[in-house]
Amino acid sequence: MLAWALRIPPGDPAFSWATFLLAGIWSAGALASGPLHLGRAHTRAGGPDALPIVQSLALGGLLVVVFALGALVVAQVPALSAQVNAVLDHARVGSLGLIAAIVAVNGIAEELYFRGALYAAIGRRYAVTITTAVYALTTAGTGNPMLVLAAALLGLLTGLQRRVTGGVLGPILTHVIWSSSMLFLLPPILETLA
Template identity: 45%
Template sequence: MLVTTLARDLYNSIAADRDPDPGTDSVRRRWIVGLFLVIGAVMLAVSLRVEPGDAAFYPLTIGMAVVWTVGAFASGPLRLGSYSPVATRPPDRLGAAGLGVVTGLAVGGAFVVGALVARMIPGVSDLANQVLAFADYGSLAVVTAITLVNGLAEELFFRGSVYSAARPHNPVLVSTVIYVLVTMASGNVMLGFAGAILGTVCAILRRSTAGVLAPAITHVIWGAIMVLALPPIFA
């Protein structure tokens, strides 16, 4: 019943925007967002083109998280948001956090199932291994920590600043397209595909909760599942 309610609410949120953010100071926000988008995309392209095991990978990816975080707070205020799975209860942050957890587990589980199929497709498996190689050659604990920190930073920026800067021009679609384009700077189609799915889900969460808390939790849980579950599958 709870899953059905959450699914219905997420679907309804596409048609009914409950985010009160009017996109104040949109011109200033868009200039700042554009600047940090360019910087972040360049850093992403460089970080994922270094050889697995190269020590430069760590400062590059940490620096990327710093870029997204600074860009998020520099462009304007961020909202945590709220949610209630029960119509009779007022929305609150605990509800938004719970929605983020459930969605993160669901999306992560779907990706694991997809990985079980993708590993049997040579071309797709090779693309996945290009990214997962960083976990194989480096410290799993460090790579996991960097993945989670970057996931949080991306949500602050893309579902926080970029989403607000895109208003009122269909921010769910615009923020997701921008997220995919930046992700594609890595040169890996699989990352772009993952970005399209995750970006869409997280943008809908932003819209249905009016904040970054739910999408941030979803992204962090999804990232943890990817780092810990996918390497054994593609080994």
């Protein structure tokens, strides 16, 4: 489904329906698997009373900086920038607000499935490795190596975050912050340096 959705030409209304359907598939699979936990984070005072919000904002911001710096390199390599631009073309041609909603909804759905249901089904010992690999392999179906690299890095970070917090809220926040920021930051970076 992911591969098909990303092969739909930019501007085609079918892209929106396909990506929302994909989010529905991920979410339905995750919710059918059983209860999903939000997770907890330790406070500065050492108590385990907080939701993992501050940590997630910091990790999301760090990931944005790393990918923005990576975009400086990608912009100089035409083969790589073409792969990134192939995805960003959907935002350039379509409604940016709709694409932002698609990015957020799919980020939530992917984390519910990969760092929620799949992570819980695997068991703790190899969950980070296996969920990261499955996420990257799923993304490989798009045929876009830059998306696969992004999935591997994001999957590893959110998998580790899931291990630390014990739930999906942290990975969801980190994913949505990262993907939404990339939607708005990558186009001007790539256009300025091209």
